[in-house]
Amino acid sequence: MTKKIIILLLLLLPVVAYAGTDNNEARSIMQQVDARDDGDRSIADMQMVLIDRHGKKRSRTIRSYGLDRGKDRYNLMFFLAPADVKETGFLTYDYDEAGRDDDQWLYLPALKKTKRIASSDKSGSFMGSDFSYADLTKRRLDDYTYSFNKEQPEATVYGQKTWVINCLPSSERVIEETGYTRSMLFVRQDNLMVVRAIYFVKHGGLRKYFDVKRMELVDNIWTSLEIHMTARKGDDVVHRTILTLDNVRYNQEAVDEKLFTVRTLEKGL
Template sequence: MKRIVIGICVLALLPCLGWAGELTGRDVAIKMDAVDTSLDSKRTAIMVINRKGQKLARKMESCNKKYGPDERGLIKFIEPPDVRGIMYLTWSYEDVNRDDDMWVFLPAESLVRRISGGGKKGSFMRSDFANEDIEKREVDDDEHRLLRSEEFSGVDCYVVERIAKKQKDTNYSKRVVWVRKDTWLPMKVEFYNKRGKQFKTAIYGGFKEIKGIWTFTKIIAETPRKRSKTLMQHDNVDYNIGLSDSLFEQSNLKR
């Protein structure tokens, strides 16, 4: 998945002798991409959407599996009853010239729908995440520029600007990412619209080492203009569990 790793879901620590001239923005992105050394992963998640004082809660299961440089992901909604059985399947490709595939299964209609083009810019289940946020972004999907080095919430971070090479395929003119220097995980992302205005922020937390892999377990995304905030809390995270290939086939969606 291209996960804001909407995870979508990022170990080596370099000596910090000053960032200028030592690391590039692309170097930081490569370090982030190398954090998850697993072959596959599984987790449960609670997504709580708070919009204009009204709350919606959804429970889901999320699975990912790597196929060489490519990756497939499946999200299945469990609760409440009105979304139970809805599934999102993503196939993400390292080749930046190949469009990633995304499908959604709607059990009420027994229908599998492909999500492409402008559909990926739409809201993910009425949350502050977009459909594109649940896909895995490859390093070469973006141009990267190291802006500065600074602390965020008491943690030393690199601040990297990421600009999508294919602007027509995204909501965002750019993303600015605060990356921890110790674990190469994101701490904060600012999202900018096509007019260059920041309109959304995501804050990451709940950092844990699981089976030797540093992992974030919480994301809070906020869109102030919409008076909307979404909490994504991950639980029961596990790696290298031997997930079946059949789980990530289109034919599995209607079973």
């Protein structure tokens, strides 16, 4: 009996070793995604279109600024139109350090008040869109474990080969902050861009589908120019958001650390 168990274990060892190698390779890909040059000192004009289940549309016009500060990332957004959201501002300090909560503030001009976004609120909708506050920060590498999708380790998306990588949160804290119990990422093999993702929402039986419909090289940096986020319940579309970027510029001298403050957020452009 003991001999049979030993033989069985010996047979299983290569499988276990392969699984470990597989997971290491998936993590290595995500490390490269994390390290990919996504531009610095950026300015972009954005159009956000919210579409409800009946096809009714609402549009928002946004000006966005981005700055790298070491391994951390600062982002600042101002809503320019329509009138009901004009001068609303959003500031994010996106920290790379594991275990450190990102800082986010939302300025509401009607109330003349700045609201700090608590960690427990980051899974909530950003300005009525299908993007959450957590979606607007960078995924921390160590907050997840990675593996290739067993059923479909590779897939073709818009004619390009991708790796399909499963991401499991490493703690309950990550689930509570993002609102996702797991996610599936489609990473383009030629440029390391996440071009599609499926997010499994903890509450409400929803799934969210992230899709990069258009990207281009801007100043030799691969840049997403049209992004769709769709919330589905079963086969039904609950809501959809289309985010379009235009006039993207990198390495702008006007974008410096002084811009990314709560004071600027409240003062506006």
